[in-house]
Amino acid sequence: MAFTTFLLDFVRRFSFSFGNQLAHVTTYTRELPINLDRMYENAIDWEHLPFLHSSSFSHIEVIESGDWGWKAKANLTPKSRFNSMVLELRLDKSKNRWITKTLSGLGKGTEIWTHAIPIEKNKIKVIVDFYVPKLPSFLKDKYASLYSAQYAQLYDEDLWMMASRQEQLDKLAKAKTTAIQTELSLGKLSEVQANLPLKFEFNHQSYRLIEMGDTLIAHTLSCPHMLGPLNDADVKEGILECPWHGYQFDLKTRKCISGQRCKLAPAPLIKIDTNKMEVVALAAKG
Ligand code: FES
Ligand SMILES: [Fe+2]
Structure with missing residues (x-):
């Protein structure tokens, strides 16, 4: 995956193309059986990338972080000097979204906009739009399938984490209301x-x-x-x-x-x- 990403990025950067505008590559959507709190918590949690998503990310070094999001230096898997990048994620709860930008390194200028829409008490829909700068049209389909496959896997992994965490929180709440067995x-x-x-x-x-x-x-x-x-x-x-x-x-x-x-x-x-x-x-x- 990392080598394909590197190769595509290399071809993109050195292909002839007019202007610097961001091209919309594809949209990934998915319904998730969790609430918004778990989703926002997951979005600003930079620390989990090289552990929960170890097949996608090998390393992360935070530069700054807070309730607003985070900025960090990251590497894809396997770690190499050709796949390092500085990522920034900014959460805007008032607009139900977060925007992840690649500030430098592999995929510089890429933006990923995610909207999370509550559907029911414990159900949300995520809509993820991918934008890549200077994208020649012959690469659009390749990028679209790469992003769709990668995000399907990332959300499988995130869903495991968010759903298990919710289960644990519910269990803790229940434990507080029942008698202690000695x-x-x-x-x-x-x-x-x-x-x-x-x-x-x-x-x-x-x-x-x-x-x-x-x-x-x-x-x-x-x-x-x-x-x-x-x-x-x-x-x-x-x-x-x-x-x-x-x-x-x-x-x-x-x-x-x-x-x-x-x-x-x-x-x-x-x-x-x-x-x-x-x-x-x-x-x-x-
Ligand atoms: S290290 Fe974060 S939940 Fe265990
Ligand atoms: Fe994640």
Whole structure:
């Protein structure tokens, strides 16, 4: 994908063409079963590009960011000096839209205008228009299919993130209104050991039981940053990495070790009832 993009951009820039005007290349539309809050949150979240969209972006370095949007230096995948670019995204909630511009590098001058229209409580429609400067007509179809395919994939990935986050937020809201259970049997020790890593639900939260050294410990399956799923994150030397923005956590201390200010939520304490040879989860304190 990155090489095709580079090649197309090279041909475009060196093709003979009148003027510098932006040509409308294509429109991508899609209905998404999420609300506008999740969509806006996703648009201004520059950090997820090289993690959630790792097959499209390999690197990002923010220059400035805020509620207005962000400006960052990014690279396509695989990273090379030929596919770096400075991108700027500006969100305008009053017009239900954000505009992404390529300020320099690969695809300089390209603009992508996205409108997000609420249809129902948890349903929106996104309408994405792509504009490319100095586009010779013989390249228009190539650009159109490239953008459509890339945005279909980006929105598949974003939808996974936005829908899972909403599910986690709903679960948290529900947990606040129900009574706390103090302990939960996870089963016979031999069966539990045979089924590790073992996922379980306790007080409306999801956890995973793993073995570290010769100790059984539980950890939350919800990342403290934006509730990303830690379900399938590999644990290497007691460290796991969240798939959405790459924050890393030490499971023993629960601390974030990749530099961000957050910490894993406490998980239930794991006790082995030696009389019954049973594994029991006890509600965490604080
Ligand atoms: S949700 Fe952002 S790093 Fe986990
Ligand atoms: Fe995204």
